Amino acid sequence: MARGKRKFEHSMIQKPGRRLMHKVPLRFVQNKVSGGGARSVNTSLALIPLIDFFVVVVLFLLMSFSASGEIPVDKNTKLPSAENTLDMIDAPVVAITGTNILVDGSPAGSTRPIEDSGRLQKIDDLHNILKNKRELWKQLNPKAESPGVVVMQVDHRVSALVVKSVFQTAAFAGYPNVSFMVGQLPKTKKGGEH
Amino acid sequence: MGGVSVDSGGKSGRRSVDSELNLIPMIDLFVVCVLFLIMTAVWSQMARIEANAQVPGPPRTDEEVEKVEPEKxxxxxxxxxxxxxxxxxxxxxxxxxxxxxxxxxxxxxxxxxxxxxxxxxxxxxxxxxxxxxxxxxxxxxxxxxxxxxxxxxxxxxxxxxxxxxxxxxxxxxxxxxxxxxxxxxxx
Structure with a gap:
């Protein structure tokens, strides 16, 4: 190897080039493996930006992760929104979808008789199902006092008559604390701006 | 294989101290985490607004009814x-x-x-x-x-x-x- 070239190799700044198999002393092996002067087909992937991206995505998703899960909302039900709200709780869900009343997904009556009569009515099926749920809760928690909370999932177009009827039926079945499921509106600033 | 080489010498015939971190398992773990979190993510934020029903209880005969001034x-x-x-x-x-x-x-x-x-x-x-x-x-x-x-x-x-x-x-x-x-x- 030429003297000048050796000097160049030991300097701090080295000539960029192929490094594959550079420890093999045989020149022809180096040439064969590293492409023999042709453009190498080996490309290095920059993994650091990929890992950075994954870290950011994982952190974001972990921060927005909800362990309590999602309460399913019927796709035809559009909930109203409110600003002064509380966090969701684990309680029986009474949903009004179309003309059906559901308790935790099981049918519990219809709104048709209420709309036809045009006055407040007790819904017997709903009353019985909620009462059974309350009794079951009491059997499972004999020493605890029932919170009597039920969550109502009501479409924004449902009439007040139906809402009041379901509300009162739930109250008479032992669930006087009714919560309405709503979407969360952003909090208004002091000046009234969002 | 993807890896990160930590170059720290190894010249003049001595055993190289280069070590290569294997990044593939880490990337695999990240991919699994991202997929799991995306699948379980809750995008619609639900809240509740309270109301309460004043349902009178059954009258108790053993208690004397106390006259309470009705509140505003x-x-x-x-x-x-x-x-x-x-x-x-x-x-x-x-x-x-x-x-x-x-x-x-x-x-x-x-x-x-x-x-x-x-x-x-x-x-x-x-x-x-x-x-x-x-x-x-x-x-x-x-x-x-x-x-x-x-x-x-x-x-x-x-x-x-x-x-x-x-x-x-x-x-x-x-x-x-x-x-x-x-x-x-x-x-």
Whole structure:
């Protein structure tokens, strides 16, 4: 190897080039493996930006992760929104979808008789199902006092008559604390701006 | 194979101290984490707004009925299309009646338009300072607001009015709570 070239190799700044198999002393092996002067087909992937991206995505998703899960909302039900709200709780869900009343997904009556009569009515099926749920809760928690909370999932177009009827039926079945499921509106600033 | 080489010498025939971190398992773990979190993510944020029903219990014969002075309650009537009527009364005694124009402030969120009643909230807050029974920081009880609503009114209007009532806050032992508890009129 030429003297000048050796000097160049030991300097701090080295000539960029192929490094594959550079420890093999045989020149022809180096040439064969590293492409023999042709453009190498080996490309290095920059993994650091990929890992950075994954870290950011994982952190974001972990921060927005909800362990309590999602309460399913019927796709035809559009909930109203409110600003002064509380966090969701684990309680029986009474949903009004179309003309059906559901308790935790099981049918519990219809709104048709209420709309036809045009006055407040007790819904017997709903009353019985909620009462059974309350009794079951009491059997499972004999020493605890029932919170009597039920969550109502009501479409924004449902009439007040139906809402009041379901509300009162739930109250008479032992669930006087009714919560309405709503979407969360952003909090208004002091000046009234969002 | 993907790896990170930590170059730290290894010249002149000595054993190289280069070490290569194997990044593939780490990337695999990240991919699994991302997929799991995306699949279990809750994108729609749900909340709740409270109401309470005053259901009288069965009369108890073993207890002497104590005569309690009826408390002042706020009734919010939303039976007219153009105004709310605020009535403060205790029992059958009416203390004050006033009207608030039903001037909604629409808020557009994406494709959704939500109606809010800031004027109603302001008027309720003003009147509560004058007529509210439970304003003390040590008072655990809160004032009662009764919503008297037309049977044909949509549910979104009821929520807008409840939201306006809950705009007013007070403190109980330093913690912020709603100044009112809301219920419905049975009529």
């Amino acid at each position: 309650m706020l009734t919010v009537e939303m039976k007219q299309d153009d105004r709310f009527v605020l009535i403060w009364k205790s029992g059958a005694t009416v203390h004050a009646t006033s009207e608030v124009p039903r001037k909604g402030q629409p808020i557009t969120l994406g494709t959704e338009t939500v109606m809010r009643y800031p004027d109603l909230a302001t008027e309720i807050a003003k009147q509560w300072k004058e007529y509210g029974s439970h304003q003390n920081d040590n008072d655990r009880k809160v004032d009662q607001a009764i919503i008297s609503v037309d049977n044909r009114a949509p549910f979104s209007d009821i929520i807008a009015v409840i939201d306006a009532i809950y705009t007013l806050k007070r403190t109980y032992k330093g913690a912020e709570i709603n100044a009112f508890q809301v219920t419905f009129s049975a009529r």
